[in-house]
Amino acid sequence: xxxxxxxxxxxxxxxxxxxxxxxxxxxxxxxxxxxxxxxxxxxxxxxxxxxxxxxxxxxxxxxxxxxxxxxxxxxxxxxxxxxxxxxxxxxxxxxxxxxxxxxxxxxxxxxxxxxxxxxxxxxxxxxxxxxxxxxxxxxxxxxxxxxxxxxxxxxxxxxxxxxxxxxxxxxxxxxxxxxxxxxxxxxxxxxxxxxxxxxxxxxxxxxxxxxxxxxxxxxxxxxxxxxxxxxxxxxxxxxxxxxxxxxxxxxxxxxxxxxxxxxxxxxxxxxxxxxxxxxxxxxxxxxxxxxxxxxxxxxxxxxxxxxxxxxxxxxxxxxxxxxxxxxxxxxxxxxxxxx
Amino acid sequence: xxxxxxxxxxxxxxxxxxxxxxxxxxxxxxxxxxxxxxxxxxxxxxxxxxxxxxxxxxxxxxxxxxxxxxxxxxxxxxxxxxxxxxxxxxxxxxxxxxxxxxxxxxxxxxxxxxxxxxxxxxxxxxxxxxxxxxxxxxxxxxxxxxxxxxxxxxxxxxxxxxxxxxxxxxxxxxxxxxxx
Numbered sequence: 001x002x003x004x005x006x007x008x009x010x011x012x013x014x015x016x017x018x019x020x021x022x023x024x025x026x027x028x029x030x031x032x033x034x035x036x037x038x039x040x041x042x043x044x045x046x047x048x049x050x051x052x053x054x055x056x057x058x059x060x061x062x063x064x065x066x067x068x069x070x071x072x073x074x075x076x077x078x079x080x081x082x083x084x085x086x087x088x089x090x091x092x093x094x095x096x097x098x099x100x101x102x103x104x105x106x107x108x109x110x111x112x113x114x115x116x117x118x119x120x121x122x123x124x125x126x127x128x129x130x131x132x133x134x135x136x137x138x139x140x141x142x143x144x145x146x147x148x149x150x151x152x153x154x155x156x157x158x159x160x161x162x163x164x165x166x167x168x169x170x171x172x173x174x175x176x177x178x179x180x181x182x183x184x185x186x187x188x189x190x191x192x193x194x195x196x197x198x199x200x201x202x203x204x205x206x207x208x209x210x211x212x213x214x215x216x217x218x219x220x221x222x223x224x225x226x227x228x229x230x231x232x233x234x235x236x237x238x239x240x241x242x243x244x245x246x247x248x249x250x251x252x253x254x255x256x257x258x259x260x261x262x263x264x265x266x267x268x269x270x271x272x273x274x275x276x277x278x279x280x281x282x283x284x285x286x287x288x289x290x291x292x293x294x295x296x297x298x299x300x301x302x303x304x305x306x307x308x309x310x311x312x313x314x315x316x317x318x319x320x321x322x323x324x325x326x327x328x329x330x331x332x333x334x335x336x337x338x339x
Numbered sequence: 340x341x342x343x344x345x346x347x348x349x350x351x352x353x354x355x356x357x358x359x360x361x362x363x364x365x366x367x368x369x370x371x372x373x374x375x376x377x378x379x380x381x382x383x384x385x386x387x388x389x390x391x392x393x394x395x396x397x398x399x400x401x402x403x404x405x406x407x408x409x410x411x412x413x414x415x416x417x418x419x420x421x422x423x424x425x426x427x428x429x430x431x432x433x434x435x436x437x438x439x440x441x442x443x444x445x446x447x448x449x450x451x452x453x454x455x456x457x458x459x460x461x462x463x464x465x466x467x468x469x470x471x472x473x474x475x476x477x478x479x480x481x482x483x484x485x486x487x488x489x490x491x492x493x494x495x496x497x498x499x500x501x502x503x504x505x506x507x508x509x510x511x512x513x514x515x516x517x518x519x
Contacts, residue, residue, distance in 0.1 A: 003366060003367075005359070005362050005363045005366050005372070005374075112377070112378060168375075171375070171376055171377075172373060172374070172375050172376075172401055173359060173362055173372075173373065173374035173375070173376070174372070174373050174374075174401075175366050175371070175372060257399055257400050257401065258399075258400045258402070260399035260400065261399055261400050323400075323402050324404075325400065325402065325404045326404060
């Protein structure tokens with residue numbers, strides 16, 4: 001096994017190639033551009049720079065239909081533009097990988113600074129009901145591994161899988177072991193091989209069925225069951241128990257790297273598959289009186305956790321892209337003291 | 340063993356390349372390393388700074404709050420990071436571009452005229468390597484032969500003629516400390 005020093009974004013590109021990526025379409029955006037730059041030089045991947053993110057996602061939907069393993073990468077502003085077609089991909093059951101290297105928003109925000117503001121956008125950004133699988137690794141080695149997982153989960157669930165990152169992990173250089181993980185095969189028959197009709201309309205047996213509520217109900221049920229089943233294979237989380245502490249600190253992605261510095265004083269829980277939420281949190285949370293979610297937004301994941309656990313969750317928002325350990329330590333101390 | 344270094348300078352002064360090469364070299368020596376770049380939206384002329392952590396243990400947060408060493412290439416960088424020095428830290432400054440330094444007890448200061456030394460050997464761009472030579476002479480963090488092999492990998496093809504001047508720059512930096 002070869003050891004390599006790679007940037008998070010480079011690790012994603014390398015793993016994507018190894019996972020069998022055939023086609024990449026994207027529009028450059030800080031802090032995700034390095035993924036495009038890396039892939040342009042790979043001989044086994046066809047790369048198209050599109051005119052924008054809407055074109056990019058539609059291009060990869062088309063290529064995936066035609067049988068190519070497809071990916072795009074972007075940041076918050078581009079991810080917003082992709083939302084409509086993400087819904088289309090769920091409706092048509094198209095395997096895709098979408099990498100979102102988050103930066104400070106809303107809008108153009110702070111392009112070179114990290115944030116975690118796209119958490120809810122991943123789950124609820126498109127209209128209608130869908131159940132996306134979302135991974136959020138916190139190191140370069142993990143980004144490498146979960147790029148494989150994202151491709152595999154997308155093939156197994158026939159749905160677009162989102163790989164979240166942020167400009168902190170995406171730009172960080174760390175060591176990885178260049179492992180070849182197992183790869184799931186394509187099960188979707190390529191375009192032109194059977195008599196099918198692909199549509200964003202509610203459909204049954206490849207035919208539009210837009211006036212029968214039962215068909216739609218069953219279709220949504222089918223989507224939910226499918227995503228649940230596949231995501232069970234990827235129950236990824238990290239839990240550092242602390243019997244001395246009455247407080248559970250929840251953090252993911254960039255913030256979890258910071259959270260480790262407080263493991264003497266807190267128990268730490270880090271979801272890697274952030275959606276569908278790993279149910280294990282329910283049993284872990286029972287052990288602790290207080291739950292704190294530290295995230296680089298104003299409480300997007302905290303609300304989801306609160307809703308799942310049916311109890312109060314304290315929030316520690318870290319905004320503006322600056323990670324100041326001293327400031328975080330004093331805020332955590334204050335939360336710990338409060339009854 | 341744990342070493343936390345902040346490298347900072349103007350975009351174009353080669354701190355990115357230097358940090359990445361150090362990270363690569365220590366990785367080959369089986370140490371854990373994180374290299375965390377931060378830069379503004381501009382590239383050339385903007386501030387660019389890099390947090391480099393090398394350790395035998397697992398590294399959690401790659402952001403440095405208290406540095407063991409600062410390698411500062413220009414004055415604005417020094418102003419930005421001087422508060423991260425702690426007693427016992429070492430400060431390496433490019434004295435060609437930084438002349439005023441606060442008097443601080445318990446901090447070892449090394450003033451290296453890196454830009455001038457690099458200019459004297461014929462390539463001002465190699466000032467980053469002068470700083471490495473000086474830093475490593477004191478700290479002995481990386482093995483220079485391994486570092487040079489990493490550098491050789493980067494300077495391929497068209498850039499190959501620049502290898503020798505970089506190597507010389509490292510030696511001159513080390514010599515400067517020997518005669519300090």
